[in-house]
């Protein structure tokens with residue numbers, strides 16, 4: 001049984017291939033068409049996936065998609081009916097900029113795209129529509145938990161913005177859901193735009209929040225009314241996105257209370273920082289309210305968090321710290337980048353009743369490149385480079401990092417989801433506070449307040465951070481232990497937290513070896529890890545890695561077994577395992 005999960009006409013278009021319950025590939029189109037959060041049909045993914053796996057359309061038994069048209073139509077009709085006539089504004093494409101208006105005809109769009117790709121005379125397998133939150137919740141089936149409570153929070157699905165499930169074995173049961181406009185995801189997006197940032201820059205606001213104070217917290221809290229059962233509603237005294245979408249999400253009262261919208265190039269003032277702080281702390285309090293109620297109502301001590309809001313690693317860490325769940329798991333593709341995969345999982349386990357077959361322990365389900373493809377890309381470039389053994393590479397990169405060099409690191413298959421998790425990463429030394437400014441201003445070209453994530457040997461995470469579970473997908477931002485913060489100043493955000501990722505010997509042996517060697521050299525088992533890109537989707541191919549290296553001020557580049565360094569004097573020769581500086 002091979003399932004193709006696929007989505008288009010909404011942000012993060014892409015696909016997943018599921019074979020007898022195990023993912024063979026999970027791909028986002030943005031990595032191929034180089035357009036962030038693209039809504040375009042995933043032609044690049046289709047070609048890459050079928051070439052990589054040597055498949056033809058005849059090998060696919062069923063196609064799934066993570067939106068259910070009938071539910072979506074009903075939700076849209078209900079939204080317009082309930083707020084009529086002002087709600088006619090929702091029909092404007094700019095009210096829903098993340099989705100094409102044509103999403104309501106997605107099955108036709110999928111059919112056309114697939115026939116265009118495979119040939120008009122192709123016989124397409126059946127296309128099964130899965131409710132959006134069901135697709136998010138289905139990540140439970142590849143979680144480490146045999147039973148768990150599952151909480152889905154996003155902007156909106158095809159009928160709700162927040163839903164909860166009980167998961168046991170290969171079954172999920174939805175036990176509650178909110179109405180569509182009581183949406184923490186949509187609130188976060190609207191405030192992000194109000195603060196002058198673009199769509200999908202919620203992470204920037206999360207970072208900015210750490211620089212603010214409580215000036216607006218009490219006022220902002222008035223936006224959300226907590227109900228006794230763990231539910232909540234968002235006040236329509238302040239919010240108008242139920243009738244105007246993102247065209248005019250706020251009423252005058254919001255603007256009178258929190259100030260006018262910041263334009264993109266306006267300076268960031270204390271008011272903006274404080275509003276970001278108020279938003280973030282209110283989101284955290286609301287999540288705690290929801291999760292504590294779930295905890296009381298359902299006996300499981302395991303929690304799966306998913307949906308776009310689950311990318312809020314600061315809030316996730318508070319949920320872990322301040323509720324009585326024993327462990328929390330967030331998939332690496334909690335946002336809609338994982339929805340096609342989820343739709344396939346839902347169909348396989350929930351609809352067909354097949355047993356669980358796979359646990360997601362790593363995120364490397366993208367496309368990889370073999371040695372000759374990498375060598376060919378390097379030959380096409382003007383780089384001077386060397387091929388090194390694994391041990392030589394480990395020692396050289398660790399030595400570079402310890403000497404303050406910033407290294408582009410490209411290995412194996414790419415990661416799923418929005419975060420670089422160690423195969424398409426830029427690595428640096430966390431002991432040097434100034435390296436953060438170097439990375440932000442010279443390499444990444446992004447705001448100076450943006451933090452960098454530490455990646456640590458899994459077995460040492462509790463030594464440096466206030467967390468006692470592995471987090472291979474960078475989903476939590478726990479506090480850095482006060483006794484260790486001085487050792488890794490570049491990894492500590494303004495609020496004393498860090499968005500930590502753990503790495504184990506089994507799931508990423510090459511990165512594990514580099515960090516281990518770095519620890520031998522410096523005493524610190526941690527590196528900074530940021531995505532290998534500059535204002536573009538994360539690099540996918542060796543050519544893109546080389547191009548990014550050449551455009552930025554990275555000091556060294558690793559692509560597979562090949563090493564290059566800007567300082568050619570620094571290139572190495574290998575002699576019986578000994579590394580020596582070449583003349």
Ligand SMILES: [Fe+2]
Pocket residue numbers: 132136154155156157307308335336
């Ligand atoms: Fe979603």
